[in-house]
Amino acid sequence: MTPRIELKDVHKAFGRKKVLQGVDLTVEKGKSMVIIGGSGTGKSVTIKCILGIVEPDSGSILIDGQTAGRRDRDAFLARFGMLFQGGALFDSLSVWQNVAFRLLRGPGKLSKREARELAIEKLRRVGLNPETADLFPAELSGGMQKRVGLARAIAAEPEIIFFDEPTTGLDPIMSGVINELIREIVVEMGATAITITHDMSSVRAIADDVAMLHDGQVRWTGPIAALDASGDPYVDQFIHGRAEGPIESVR
Structure with missing residues (x-):
């Protein structure tokens, strides 16, 4: 079966700083x-390369076995949804307008009434009641903002969803709630998901497979069931949060 996403020997540098050094x-x-790994190991750049926000210096990125052509850019991006690390909600828009942002624009856009109804449906799916729809982001708690971001990520029924540090800034209970929601929604939709996180509880709750980036390369990849017995000293140090090991801490 053709992989949904495949990166082959992807390199990316910014000036003299080599960020990706042959990602497979x-x-x-x-x-x-x-995708796990320390800060500055290339996790975010990898996602930006897949989305076409950043152009790799070399290597190839295939979606369903094909590269994304510039002429098909809108259709290409329509296949993706994303939950941003900080929520990235628009302060000046109501909750339902945030959720329906993509649905109100571009080819095939919905009417305001249709978009609002769909937004309320997605808000319900993430555990928020219809009354939330007319509030503004500043009126929401951090956990509610994260749920709104999740509703927006799934509003257009994407095939591929990215989650960038989905539990950052949340308490352990709310983090658990968000992890469960993400897992349920990905399974229900049959979507392909790529998550960036430092939170090992998220890794264990969300992952089917895990990849560890270090020094711009995939150091190890495998099923979540094999993570604790990876045999890789970098992976072992990272998942157990040990100060001592081959990964040098920044002081």
Whole structure:
């Protein structure tokens, strides 16, 4: 079966700083891949390369076995949804307008009434009541904002969803709630998911497969069941949060 996403020997540098140094990664259709690794190891740049926000210096990125052509850019991006690390909600828009942002624009856009109804449906799916729809982001708690971001990520029924540090800034209970929601929604939709996180509880709750980036390369990849017995000293140090090991801490 052709992988949903495949990166082959992807390199990216910014000036003299080499961020990606030959990334090879395969994400199967309908699977949840979690990318772990320390700050500055290239996790966010990898996602930006997949989305075409950043152009790799070399290597190839395939979606369903094909590269994304510039002429098909809108259709290409319509296949993706994303939950941003900080929520990235528009302060000046109501909750339902945030959720329906993409649905109100571009080819095939919905009417305001249709978009609002769909937004309320998605808000219900993430555990928020219809009254939330007319509030503004500043009126919401951090956990509610994260749920709104999740509702927006799934509003257009994307095939591929990215989650960027989905539990950052949340308490352990709310983090658990968000992790469960993400897992349920990905399974229900049959979507392919890629998550970036430092939170090992998220890794264990969300992942089918795990990849660890270090020094711009995939150091290890495998199923979540094999993570604790990876045999890789970098992975072992990272998942157990040990100060001592091959990964040098920044002081």
